[in-house]
Amino acid sequence: MKVIADPGKALARGLGAIREEFQVPPGFPPEVIAAAETAARRVPDQHADRTDRPFVTLDPASSTDLDQAFAIEPAGADLLLHYAIADVGWFVADGDPLDREAWRRGETLYLPDGKAGLYPPQLSEGAASLLPDGPRPAVVFTVRIDPAGLATLDGAERAIIRSRAKLAYDNVTPDQLPPDFVELARRAQAAEAARGAVRVDPPEQEVVLLPGDGFDLAFRPRLKSEADNAALSLATNLAVAAALHAHRTGLFRVMAEPDERAVAKLRLTAGALGIGWPPEMTLEQLERRLDPTRPAEARFMLAIRRAGPGAAYMPWRDGTLPWHAAVAAPYAHATAPLRRLADRYVVRAALEIANGHPVPLAVGEAFEKLPAVMARADTLAGRIERAVVDLAEAVLLSERIGQTFHAVATEADGKGAKVQLCDMAVVARVTGSGIEPGAALQLRLTAVDVVRRTVAFERV
Structure with missing residues (x-):
């Protein structure tokens, strides 16, 4: 989720009001904290030793809730992506205090002055996070990427891993990454283009202090390291979705195309921002030409994101293809279980089917209940995000009354x-x-x- 960054704390007073208005939890109940402390001491005994693999993480520099680590190796003309996902299911049992609280929250809520986590920090920023300060339990998906970028799930296992480094988007260097990192990302991005996928990822907005006095909303362009890292996650989620769908189970992320009314509104918005959009050009064709380093086009990317129909969750249904229009394929969320409740169950299901086991009854039942729970959580997150944007705009315009x-x-x-x-x-x-x-x-x-x-x- 994108939120406005506020390093100068210009929004601090208003953010407190937003937290109160939307009842953002300031912490966790004592029984949940106690359960997290107990779970953090649990010793893994069902995990293979994969500490010899050179896993690394790549995230914003300030992140401590690390869901993913990766290692890459060649396999003939293919590349094998070993994508380690935090094994939240190892620490959280069905029906325990951690589980019940996670079902109440649904997902981590992000605001410029901090987050309200899905799980207590003893897990999300400690024992379950794939930090480089010691071995961690993980579920490792092995995803095969062929030369055309097609991603298939080769296997999944519970494993103990050790991250070699906590790399950051803004200062990572090529020598710190696996030798095939850029090539794997290129393949995944090429496959995305071949499918006709168009994922609009607008740059982050940031409140900046102007020299002398006043504020402005600036854009922080997405770094190449971010886009390449996202390609690894995308490939894994696509491979997991394909495996789940083939086994007639799962929970999928679905999204329709923008309707004619939304497109007509976007054409007017493009005109307002001075962006040329010939009548014969489709929205998808225009999206591929947008440059997030140009302020007007960055603003238009935000408009596209707000104009879309929104994504939802859907359990597997016989005869229904769970289609995600922006990805142009069936898609699942599996790579952020520390931040999204649904991912924990998708990971559990993929782990079982990859090893020839039936999906546990509790997981199948969760797939039916999760769409409503996640919709409620997504709605709350969206309302908070809108409130933060409204606050930033009000602060930005407060010195310009009469203009x-x-x-x-x-x-x-x-x-x-x-x-x-x-x-x-x-x-x-x-x-x-x-x-x-x-x-x-x-x-x-x-x-x-x-x-x-x-x-x-x-x-x-």
């Missing part, structure tokens, strides 16, 4: 219109009749309420 802005109406009804500011990644509403979608408007900022996270414009 005039160019905007384009993207939606309209009898009472007014939703507008996209042309020079900022801000979507607002203005009242008034007779506004048609696509209309160019001059708006004056009349009021900002940082506490309520609202801004008000009037037509000039």
